[in-house]
Amino acid sequence: xxxxxxxxxxxxxxKRYNGFTAVNKLNLEIYKGEIFGLLGPNGAGKTTTIxxxxxxxxxxxxxxxxxxxxxxxxxxxxxxxxxxxxDNVGFYEDLTGKENLRYTGQLNGMDPDKLExxxxxxxxxxxxxxxxxxxxxxxxxxxxxxxxxxxxLIKDPKIVILDEPTLGxxxxxxxxxxxxxxxLSIEDKRTVLISSHLLHQIQxxxxxxxxxxxxxxxxxxxxxxxxxxxxxxxxxxxxIRVDCEKEDFLSLVKGFDAIDxxxxxxxxxxxxxxxxxxxxxxxxxxxxGYSLMHLRLRGADLDDIYSQYFAGEGVIK
Amino acid sequence: xxxxxxxxxxxKWLYKVLLEDEEPQDDYGELxxxxxxxxxxxxxxxxxxxxxxxxxxxxxxxxxxxxxxxASLGIGxxxxxxxNDFVFLKLFSSSGEALPSFAAFISFxxxxxxxxxxxxxxxxxxxxxxxxxxxxxxxxxxxxxxGKFLAGVTVMSIMTVALVLxxxxxxxxxxxxxxSLEEVIRLLLFIVITIIYMSLWLCLSLLFSxxxxxxxxxxxxxxxxxxxxxxxxxxxxxLIANAIxxxxxxxxxxxxxxxxxxxxNISRISPSILYDEATATILNPAIRVLxxxxxxxxxxxxxxTLPLGQSVLLVxxxxxxxxxxxxxxxxxxYIVFMRQEIRA
Numbered sequence: 001x002x003x004x005x006x007x008x009x010x011x012x013x014x015k016r017y018n019g020f021t022a023v024n025k026l027n028l029e030i031y032k033g034e035i036f037g038l039l040g041p042n043g044a045g046k047t048t049t050i051x052x053x054x055x056x057x058x059x060x061x062x063x064x065x066x067x068x069x070x071x072x073x074x075x076x077x078x079x080x081x082x083x084x085x086x087d088n089v090g091f092y093e094d095l096t097g098k099e100n101l102r103y104t105g106q107l108n109g110m111d112p113d114k115l116e117x118x119x120x121x122x123x124x125x126x127x128x129x130x131x132x133x134x135x136x137x138x139x140x141x142x143x144x145x146x147x148x149x150x151x152x153l154i155k156d157p158k159i160v161i162l163d164e165p166t167l168g169x170x171x172x173x174x175x176x177x178x179x180x181x182x183x184l185s186i187e188d189k190r191t192v193l194i195s196s197h198l199l200h201q202i203q204x205x206x207x208x209x210x211x212x213x214x215x216x217x218x219x220x221x222x223x224x225x226x227x228x229x230x231x232x233x234x235x236x237x238x239x240i241r242v243d244c245e246k247e248d249f250l251s252l253v254k255g256f257d258a259i260d261x262x263x264x265x266x267x268x269x270x271x272x273x274x275x276x277x278x279x280x281x282x283x284x285x286x287x288x289g290y291s292l293m294h295l296r297l298r299g300a301d302l303d304d305i306y307s308q309y310f311a312g313e314g315v316i317k
Numbered sequence: 318x319x320x321x322x323x324x325x326x327x328x329k330w331l332y333k334v335l336l337e338d339e340e341p342q343d344d345y346g347e348l349x350x351x352x353x354x355x356x357x358x359x360x361x362x363x364x365x366x367x368x369x370x371x372x373x374x375x376x377x378x379x380x381x382x383x384x385x386x387x388a389s390l391g392i393g394x395x396x397x398x399x400x401n402d403f404v405f406l407k408l409f410s411s412s413g414e415a416l417p418s419f420a421a422f423i424s425f426x427x428x429x430x431x432x433x434x435x436x437x438x439x440x441x442x443x444x445x446x447x448x449x450x451x452x453x454x455x456x457x458x459x460x461x462x463x464g465k466f467l468a469g470v471t472v473m474s475i476m477t478v479a480l481v482l483x484x485x486x487x488x489x490x491x492x493x494x495x496x497s498l499e500e501v502i503r504l505l506l507f508i509v510i511t512i513i514y515m516s517l518w519l520c521l522s523l524l525f526s527x528x529x530x531x532x533x534x535x536x537x538x539x540x541x542x543x544x545x546x547x548x549x550x551x552x553x554x555x556l557i558a559n560a561i562x563x564x565x566x567x568x569x570x571x572x573x574x575x576x577x578x579x580x581x582n583i584s585r586i587s588p589s590i591l592y593d594e595a596t597a598t599i600l601n602p603a604i605r606v607l608x609x610x611x612x613x614x615x616x617x618x619x620x621x622t623l624p625l626g627q628s629v630l631l632v633x634x635x636x637x638x639x640x641x642x643x644x645x646x647x648x649x650x651y652i653v654f655m656r657q658e659i660r661a
Contacts, residue, residue, distance in 0.1 A: 054453055056659045076345040076455050084453035090446025094366075103359055107454040109351030151450065 005032045007159060007191045008053065012062035015048050015215075022048040024215040025062065030193060035185045037202045038195040040212030046195040047087065049212075050161055053193075054084055066159060080108070083157035087164035087195075089148040093137035097128055097147050100136055101154055108155045115154075122150040126180060142173030149180055159191045160184055166201050178205050235260065238271040238278065241294035242285055252284055268294070335467065345455065352456030356464030357471075364434060364472045373433050378480060380422045385484040387413030389491035402622055403602055405496040406503060408488040409481075410600035419484060420596045423511055424589055425547055430476065431518025432539040434469045437532040438523050439654065444532065449659055462654050466516075466523065466647060473515045477508050499625055506599050506629065513639045514592045518543070520646035527653045546587035554584035570611065577609045585635075588642060595635035598628050607631065 008030035015023040023045040030036045038046050051057040053064050055075025064071040066078045091100045098119055105115040123132045126146040131139065139147065145165060152160055165181065166174045182205050184190045196202045203209065203223055210220040219229040242249050246264060253259060253271070261272040271277075278297060285292050334350050335357050364370050391413045396404055412418040417425075439461075442448040452458060481504060489495060496504070521542065525535040558580035564573050584590045598604045602622035623631070 051659060056449070056452055076348065076457070079453060080345075080348065080455040082453075084450075086446065086449040086453070088446045089450060090442075090448075091450075092447060093445070103355065104450070104454060106355035106358075107352050107451065107456055109348045109355075109455075148450075155454070 006030070007032050008064075008066050008193065010049075010053075010062065010064045013049065013052060013059050013064050014061040015045070015052060015057065016060045021215050023052070023059075026215075026217055028210060028217065028220070030191060032191055033185060033189050034207040035181065035192040035194065035205055037206035037209035038193060038212055039197065039199050039202060039209050040195075041197050044197075044212045045215040046212055047163055050084070050163055050193075050195060053161065054079060054082060080155065081157055082159045082161060083152035083155060085145075085148045085152045085160075085162045085165060087167065089144060089151075091136040091139075091144065091147065091151075094135060096133050096135055097139070097150075098123065098132045100147065101151055104151050104154045110155070118154060118156075119150075122153050125153075126150045127176070142169040142176070145169055145173070145177060146180070149177075153184075157190065159193070161193045161195075163195050164197070165194060166196065166198055174201055181205060236273050236276055237298040238269075238273065238281075239294065239296040239298060240269045240271060240281070240292070241267055242269075242290050243293055244288075244290040248288075248290070252288060252290075253281070255284070256280065331467075348455050349457055349460065352454065353460040353464055356451075356456070356460055357468050360465050360468030361471060364468060369433050370472065373430050374476060377423075377426055377430065377476070378483070380416075380426065381419055381480050381484050382487060384413070384416045384419045384422050385409070385488050386491065387416040388418060389488055390414065392492055403497075403500055403503075404492070404494050405485075405488065405500045406600045406602075408485075408492065409504070409507065410597060420507070420600055421593070424514075424593050424596070427511060427515045427592070428518040428539075428543040428547065428589070430473055431469070431515040431520075432522045432536070432543060434472060435465070435519045435522035436526055436536040436539050438465045438469075439526045440530055440535055441526070441532050443530075452659060458655055459651060462523070462651055466519065466650075469519045469523075470512065470516050473519065474512050477511050477515070481508055502625060503599050503602075503628075507596055510592065510595050510599065510636060510639070513636070513643060514588065517588055517639060517643040517646060520643050520650060524646055524650040524653065527650055527657065547589045550587035550590065551584050554580045557583055574609055574611065581608045585638075588639060591635045591638055595632040595639070598632045602628055604628075604631075 006029045008028065010026050010028045013023055013026040013028075014021070026049060038049070040046050048057060052059045053066060053071050055071045055078055058072055067081055069077040069081075071078050091097075092103070095103070101119045101122065102115065105119065110118070123129055126149050128143060128146055128150070131143060136144065136147065149162075149165075152162075162181065166177050169177065178201065181192060181194065185192050185207075194202055194206065206223070208220070208222055209226065210217050211226065212218070219226050221229060249269065250262065253262065256273070256277055258273045258275050258277050259271055260274065263270040276297065278295065282292060282295070335354055385408050388408050388411050391411065392404065392407060396407075409419045412421065416422075439448070442451070448461075451461065485496070485504065518539070522535065522539045525538045526532070529535040529538060558576050562572060562576040562579055564576045568576075585594075594607050598607065602625075605618075605623055629636075
């Protein structure tokens with residue numbers, strides 16, 4: 001990606017609260033038009049990062065830029081191009097959905113006629129036409145989230161930041177929400193930053209993701225490459241099941257120098273090696289005429305990353 | 318457009334900011350102004366629609382009307398006793414047979430108005446999760462506090478003016494006495510002091526809504542301070558004064574006087590006492606001095622009333638203290654809000 005396509009940029013962004021480091025030297029670049037997923041367990045510092053991007057919290061160290069504006073020095077400029085959906089978004093319960101949107105539009109200093117048209121358009125887009133004149137107090141959680149999306153889009157932002165947009169809504173609602181978010185990027189050409197701990201939901205729609213644990217970005221890139229980044233330098237663990245005798249297999253793998261250790265349990269071999277030897281191993285098995293029943297590189301897919309970093313709520317094993 | 322230096326210029330600026338459409342001066346100047354205006358209007362609409370406002374208004378209106386009615390019944394007696402100067406003002410300052418005076422009611426219930434308008438101003442928005450959404454819009458952070466304060470003051474001003482006009486009208490009907498020009502001016506001053514007094518409580522409740530997470534806590538804190546100042550401060554001042562300057566029946570007059578002065582000054586910590594003294598002096602021109610004096614000091618004084626300027630001069634410290642306390646509370650709220658973390 002070219003330098004001039006960078007929309008959001010942070011340089012050594014750090015936030016400490018009384019000795020506790022919420023965000024540690026974050027360096028992040030988000031490019032124009034992409035959907036970037038900031039994934040991490042609860043308490044990893046995602047929301048703090050977002051608040052610093054919006055100029056709502058001052059960083060202890062480092063800088064953040066959105067569209068070239070310094071987020072701390074020039075929050076007005078940043079907030080006029082960024083739409084932000086907070087986690088647990090709240091609306092004025094005794095106002096209708098439309099009235100809530102109108103208030104946001106007024107805060108953005110929008111022209112009243114344009115605002116009304118835009119409200120109607122957005123209400124329809126998020127599928128709330130029938131409930132638009134009901135008080136928000138009667139809305140379900142999914143409807144609130146969708147109203148939140150409309151609220152974010154009122155000011156026609158170039159950048160949309162969504163904090164846990166799918167949290168606590170039903171599977172059908174999640175589907176709707178994800179398709180709305182995808183539209184934001186593909187049809188409207190907006191840059192989208194999603195923060196979430198629900199990796200499985202978010203990975204479907206993100207172009208790139210960053211994995212954020214304990215205030216540090218431990219991996220960042222396209223989902224396919226992530227696992228490699230995370231497991232880089234660590235010994236590889238290979239699960240393999242082959243349709244042959246145990247001894248035959250052991251003699252077959254003897255020729256591989258990279259292998260450190262082999263364990264056997266109920267027909268399943270676990271091979272620890274210095275590098276990825278899948279290709280060579282499969283070729284060797286084929287040449288002997290055995291058939292391969294199961295092969296899996298542990299730590300290589302998102303499920304492993306997930307269980308490693310997320311399920312433990314940020315405790316790195 | 319810059320904020321002017323004189324009060325008139327400042328008021329003009331405020332008016333333009335809140336109500337007029339004007340061309341922008343710098344890139345975000347227009348946005349800032351529109352944001353503040355939107356906030357102000359929203360708060361105003363919220364107040365007028367809220368049941369809370371209706372309840373407080375009813376409470377104040379009923380007690381106000383009842384007290385003026387009660388005062389009007391005893392007005393003949395009062396005229397006979399004290400002469401017929403400033404009879405119209407007596408409707409507001411004198412208590413009837415059964416009820417305290419209008420001014421005393423406002424002194425007691427005014428804080429409730431201020432507290433009820435502000436106790437959940439910020440923490441309420443935080444609990445509902447609306448604050449971070451509002452602050453993510455291109456407005457300045459202080460616009461939220463400013464908008465809420467200005468809307469509260471506006472509501473209280475409308476309320477006070479309407480109430481004084483209503484009970485004044487009722488008084489004219491009941492007694493048949495129209496107010497003189499000086500009485501009208503004194504009533505206007507009374508309204509201004511009342512608004513400042515209520516604003517002080519609004520600022521205090523705003524501060525509590527920033528300091529406490531729960532709206533119930535901030536409401537309770539406000540009520541505690543209110544009751545303390547309205548009821549216990551006077552009692553406490555007596556206790557402290559007696560401890561510092563002990564007196565008994567055989568004490569010399571100077572010592573008793575010293576004790577009384579001390580007691581009065583301590584009780585003046587309470588904004589309610591300040592307000593009581595200020596409004597009593599403004600509404601009753603016959604009050605020439607606040608606190609006790611020796612007989613020798615009063616010797617040779619010609620009984621009569623104070624001109625308006627002298628009445629104002631007598632309570633000038635009271636008025637400035639009330640304004641100062643209001644400003645301190647507001648400044649504290651402002652600082653706390655600007656430094657507070659937004660995270661819910």
